[in-house]
Amino acid sequence: MRAMLNLYNTLTRRRDAFEPLEPGIVKLYTCGPTVYNVAHLGNFRAYIFEDILRRTLEYRGYRVVQVMNLTDVDDKTIRGAIAAGISLDAFTQQFKDAFFEDLKTLRIKPAEHYPAATAHIPDMIALIERLIERNHAYVADDDSVYFNIASYPAYGRLARLDLSSLQPGTRVAHDEYAKDNVADFALWKAWDADDGDVAWDSPWGRGRPGWHIECSAMCMRYLGETFDIHTGGIDNIFPHHEDEIAQSEAATGKPLARYWLHCAHLIIDGQKMSKSLGNFHTLRDIVAMGFRGREIRYLLASAHYRQTLNFTFDALHAVRSALDRIDTFRQRLQQVAGGITVSQETALPDWAQNTAAKFDQAICDDLNTAAAYGALFETIHEGNRLMDGGRVSDRDAAAVLTMFDRWDRVLAIMTPDADATTVNGAEDPVIAGLLEQRQAARQGKNFKESDRIRDLLRDKGWIVRDTPAGQELKRAHITSDRHSLDGSIACAQ
Ligand SMILES: [Zn+2]
Structure with a gap:
């Protein structure tokens, strides 16, 4: 006798018996990384949950078609590329590469599709046009396009929002905003100076998509207008998934996904992971x-x-x-x-x-x-x-x-790792970047900077030595002096 597969559905707030739309096949959309940095442990907790979900479905005999998007254009990626002084593509590519390596390290099975947002701009424009035609979106004075929340009474169903105090016509341009700031959100953002050279042509002029419309366009493109399961971290429930549901269902008149699953937070030593606390780990x-x-x-x-x-x-x-x-x-x-x-x-x-x-x-x-x-x-x-x-x-x-x-x-935990080194320092873009910076510092006789980078590398677990042939990198081993008295490891800053 086999147990029935039950999944907790954020939409219904209860465990629902799982049945796919099409017998034998499960269509699964998992919100992927925003490639503006190397993903941290909290991100990977969610990707491992999704991997266990996928593997459980396969264990139950289903064939899984999984799509995981790569958000390679949004507020954060654009800011990062401009700060680094390189193109958006070059900036995001290094983090895409790092992400796929990290998935392998954690034995996460590959998805069938990894669509990048920048490769699907026409899909996003088409979806926005559909929303404008159906009077769910409007072009604002600045040539940006906004979703009209008042036109969609089901808004707030996933996050269980109280919209009684909603002011019609108020707008929010940023990708991320809080529940007390519910407002018409941007589907298409007209170019402004903060975007640097990132812009695409559209019927409304040069600009770029908002983050939420990216996922709507890509999930429907690969999985159809209604599919089985949509997942993410609990942070995604609002506004990201609420907005995704509104845009997609207002455009198609059909439910987007039948089961919405969300993974809880990861904390470190009982505290929220943050750079300022020094407990931020990739x-x-x-x-x-x-x-x-x-x-x-x-x-x-x-x-x-x-x-x-x-x-x-x-x-x-x-x-x-x-x-x-x-x-x-x-x-x-x-x-x-x-x-x-x-x-x-x-x-x-x-x-x-x-x-x-x-x-x-x-x-x-x-x-x-x-x-x-x-x-x-x-x-x-x-x-x-x-x-x-x-x-x-x-x-x-x-x-x-x-x-x-x-x-x-x-x-996927029972077989030992095949090799001792799962992340090769030279292939790690962050480590490789630091080595390059250090070499440049040494060539410029800036030894203070070169020493600073050497210490930084040591904190990241790598020993760098200068040899006649150049810099030589070796992995630092864990030694007992890294353990403090309570048994925890002194962590890299
Ligand atoms: Zn998403």
């Missing part, structure tokens, strides 16, 4: 400290996705022993199995049937990974006890190994 920072992608993935998936996850270095150290237990148990099973392999259909021993059912229930209960880990360790505990007494047959051991392989299609 995946690369953590890998540079000597931790593996597998370990970070395990920790980021260890809490249920709708619970706030508290990331601590103590917990990350504890993951090592958890993974050791898994590895040792699997090795022990392999010894007992003695080379026998069995199919998925082979009956499990009684003691594993119980935990097999628990695992399936856990993962089908709104992707409860914490309970799935519980079922995994219960199996290990019971299996070890029985193997100690010599009471596990070769066939039973093989059947449990096969079950672990099946579970790992969802969890």
Whole structure:
């Protein structure tokens, strides 16, 4: 008997039984990164939740068509490109490359499509034209186009907004705004000096799309006007997803997505991650400290996705022993199995049937990974006890190994990392950029600057040495002096 897959739907505020529109296929849209910097741990928590969702759907026998957009034009990317003094394309490309490397480090399965916003401007313009035709959008005095919230009574349904105090006709031009600032939002922004040389032609003059219309245009382009699941972080509920629903449904008259799933925040040592607190970590920072992608993935998936996850270095150290237990148990099973392999259909021993059912229930209960880990360790505990007494047959051991392989299609944590170095320093754009800056400083005899960059690299986990052949980069190893008395690691600033 198989458990029914239930998913908590932000739209209905309850766990809904999942049924795709089309039998056997799930169309999934996951809001992707804004490529203006290297993604941080909180971002990756959401991408791992989406990966577990995708893998669970596949585990249930569905074929998944996943689209993850790359926001490569918005307020933040334009600001970043101008500050760096390079083109928007060159600025965002380095972070796109870094993002795909990081996905690999964390064993996140690739989506079927990664549409970039800049490659879909005509789709966005067409959608805005449709909204203007249907009187849901208007061109303002400055030639920007705004969505008319008053024209769409369902506005606020996802975020459960109280719109009683809404002032018709007030406008907000920025991509991000708060709930107390609900107003007509920009679909198309007329060029202004803040945009530098970033602009496209449109029926309303030169300009660029707003962030929200990008996702509407790209999800409908690849998945149709109504699809199954739309996900993101809880930060996305308002205004991003509220606006996406309004624009899309006002244009088509059809529901956009049937299930809306949102991942909770990640906090670090009990506090919000922020640059000023010095607890802002990218995946690369953590890998540079000597931790593996597998370990970070395990920790980021260890809490249920709708619970706030508290990331601590103590917990990350504890993951090592958890993974050791898994590895040792699997090795022990392999010894007992003695080379026998069995199919998925082979009956499990009684003691594993119980935990097999628990695992399936856990993962089908709104992707409860914490309970799935519980079922995994219960199996290990019971299996070890029985193997100690010599009471596990070769066939039973093989059947449990096969079950672990099946579970790992969802969890992707059981096989050790293939290589010791998951992020190569020279391929990391941030590290490579620092090396270039340091070389330029040395050529200009600016040794103070060159020393400053050397220290910065050390903080990021890399030792740079000057040799006759140039700079040589080596990974710094975690040593006990990086542990403070309470066991946490002193982190890079
Ligand atoms: Zn989005």
